Amino acid sequence: MNNMTEDNAPRRRASDDNRSATVEELSAALSRGQLTLAEFDERSSLAWSARYVDELRPLLADVTDSPSALPAHLDPHRPAPHHDPTSQAVARVSSQISGHQGGSPLSMSVMGGAERAGNWLCPSNHTSITVMGGNLVDLREASFESGSITIKAFALMGGIEVIVPEGVRVICDGFGLMGGFGSTVDKKATVPPSSLPRDAPVVKISGLAVMGGVSVVTKPRE
Structure with a gap:
C-alpha cells in the first residue's frame, strides 16, 4: 500500500476525531437535503472505516459550501480539532440511521x-x-x-x-x-x-x- 502523498509527504492516518467530525458534516448535509438517507448511510460507513485523512475528503467535497476549502480537520498540515463527547455521540448515533425498512416490529x-x-x-x-x-x-x-x-x-x-x-x-x-x-x-x-x-x-x-x-x-x- 502506498503511504505517501503526491508531494512525497507521509499520508496522515485518520483519528477518531477526524471520522466523527466527517460524520457530523455528513449529518448536516443530510439535514440540508443535500444527501439522501441511503447516501448518508453509505458515506458515514466509509467515514468510520477510513484509515487515512485523504479518504475522508471525497466524502465531503460535493456537499461543502466551498469544496476547495474543506473543514480544517481534513487539512493534513493542521492538527485535528477537539470535538466534545456530546457532538461525537450524536454523530455516531446519526450514522446509525439507515432509512431502511423491514425491521423487527x-x-x-x-x-x-x-x-x-x-x-x-x-x-x-x-x-x-x-x-x-x-x-x-x-x-x-x-x-x-x-x-x-x-x-x-x-x-x-x-x-x-x-x-x-x-x-x-x-x-x-x-x-x-x-x-x-x-x-x-x-x-x-x-x-x-x-x-x-x-x-x-x-x-x-x-x-x-x-x-x-x-x-x-x-x-x-x-
Missing part, C-alpha cells in the same frame, strides 16, 4: 425471554411484550429506520430492559401499576442528557408495567 415472550441486540434493524415503531418473562431491546449497535424511534413496552409480571446509546434523547412516558416504569443513565456514561441538541435522534418509550418493570437505561457502547 415485535419482540414477545411468555414465561421466557426475547432479545433484540447487536446489529439489528429497528423500525420507527417497535413493540415489546412479556408475560412472566424478560425482554431485552438493545439499540447501541442497531440500525435505525429513522431518527425518531417509538418503542411500546408492556410487561405483565415480568421485565423489559431498553438500552439506548449516548447521543439519543430519551422520552419515557409509561405507567407502572404495582410495578415500575422509568429511565436512568448508567454511571459510566459521559454525555449528560441535558447537553444534547434539540435535533438529536429521539427514542420514545411508552407503555405499561403491571406487577413488573420497564427500565430504560442510557449506556455507553461496550
